[in-house]
Amino acid sequence: MTQITLRRPDDWHLHLRDGAMLRAVTPETARHFGRAIIMPNLMPPVVTGAQAADYRERIRAGIPEGSDFTPLMTLYLTEETDPADVAKAKAQGIITAVKLYPAGATTNSASGVRDFDKVRPVLETMAEHGIPLCVHGEVVDGDVDIFDREAVFIDRVLDPIRRATPGLRVVMEHITTKDGVDYARAGGDTLGATITTHHLVINRNHILVGGIKPHYYCLPVAKRETHRQTLLEAATSGDKSFFLGTDSAPHTDPNKESACGCAGCFTATNTMSVLAEVFEQQGALDRLEAFTSLNGPAFYGLAPNEARITLEKGDAVRYPEKIETGDGPVTVFDPGFPLHWRVV
Template sequence: MKTLSIRRPDDWHLHLRDGGVLAGVIGDTSRHFGRAIIMPNLVPPVVTTEDAKAYRERIMAAVPAGDRFEPLMTLYLTEHTQADDVEEGKKSGLITAVKLYPAGATTNSHGGVRDLDKVMPVLERMAKIGLTLCVHGEVTTPEVDIFDREAVFIEEKLEVIRRRLPDLKVTMEHVTTKEGVDYILGADRNLAGSITTHHLIINRNDILVGGIRPHYYCLPVAKREHHRQALRKAATSGDARFFLGTDSAPHVDPLKECACGCAGIYTSINTMSCLAHVFEEENALERLEAFTSLNGPAWYGLPANDEMMTLEKREEAVVYPSKIDTEAGLITVFDPKFPLHWAVR
């Protein structure tokens, strides 16, 4: 196969940051993706509908002229979030989901949830009005090994939420383990999962073998190889419960290449090339459209994009910049460590 036409894809988990970084990275998303769910962990975070409205305006002002792109806004769940504000955001059409960060789980998550009981009234309202909860599925207790955080979260937190609120729709974002895949497959309803580009390609050896590789460090951290294989099987299966959420997370290089570097991998610019390569390796190119363009909209109750995208396989490798330059500084682009021959026409 030399060409592949699919519905225009969406990104169901994206970090755009703000200011100079936002201005520098937004075009890499808006060129290829029709919509994206925007993460709210700014400084300060997007905690109210008014915050989300203002952030959306900043995003739209940064979208390059001529690009058709719709940011889907989320709220950062805190123990002080007001259920009425969440409902008003949903009714207005502005808010697509609410994001649960366990406190301390990832970048700018210190204001997240420590006690689930304190956010249950908000979650109950969300279940009632049909608003999806997106979860960063990791516990943060120090006695739990970082490679076990997702599995423990499922057992100790997510199962509790789902038992108490069976009508609440939950997206397990950036699933990284076989346990996460199996948990989604075992659910009878109201549970789906997004999978990132980079977790389909790297495992924990890529971070640690031959020296510490900060540009492969992300949270949730990449796991053992058998977990990566489980993710590839799920993503390429066509199962409607799995869809693309790149978790593309730009940080300027000085914040990555330091004694306490930030978690995050920047993949927006080359995600479609990487995914076509992965799906071709798995003999599943005919299911790429489901993963990138169909399953996510169906889960969130939205129509698939009308526009089409054509990918073509070229003889010569596609060259992407190793870094992009923003007003805030240089950002390193994800290197899959193999040549990319699929390109968006």
């Protein structure tokens, strides 16, 4: 096979930041994707419907002319979130989901949740109105090894939340372990899971062997090769529980290459080429559309995109090493192998 046509894909987990960075990176996603769930962890975070509406307008201003890319907005869940504001923002078509960050789990998550009992009224309102909860699934307890955070979160936090609020629709974002795959598969119709492009490619050796590689450092951190293989099997299986959420996260090179480097891989530019290569290696090109274009809309209760994109296989594609922004250069994710598939 040297050509494949898919419904236009969606990205169910995306960081666009704000200001000069937003204006530089938004076209990288809008080029190939129809919609994206936009993360609200700005500084300060997007916590009200009014703030989400304002942020959406700033994103729309950065979309290239002629593009029909649609940002799908989220609210940042805090212990002070007003359930009525969440319901109103959903009814007005401002938000698609609410994002849960355990406090301190990742970039700009200091305003996240510490006491989950305090957000129970919000979760109940979300279940009533069919608003999905997007979850950064890691505990941050000092006694938990960073490589075990996801598995412990499932046991200590996620499973109790879902049992206490059985109608709540939950997306386990950027799963990285066999534990996450197994739990998503057993979760029924109210549970889905996104898998990133980079977690299908890298394991923890890529970050640490031969010197620290800051542009492979992300949160959740990449795990053992056995976990990566499980993610590959899940993503390429066609199982409706799994869909693409790139977690493409732009940071300038100085902020990545520092004594305390930021977490995140910027994959918006070359994700479709990387995924086509990975799915072909797994003998699963016929299931790429399910992962990128069908399973996510089905979980969110949306129709798949009518537009199509075509990928062709040929000589190696050369992507820019960096995207220049008004804040500084951002390094594009390097999968470590040639990419022969391109969107035409």
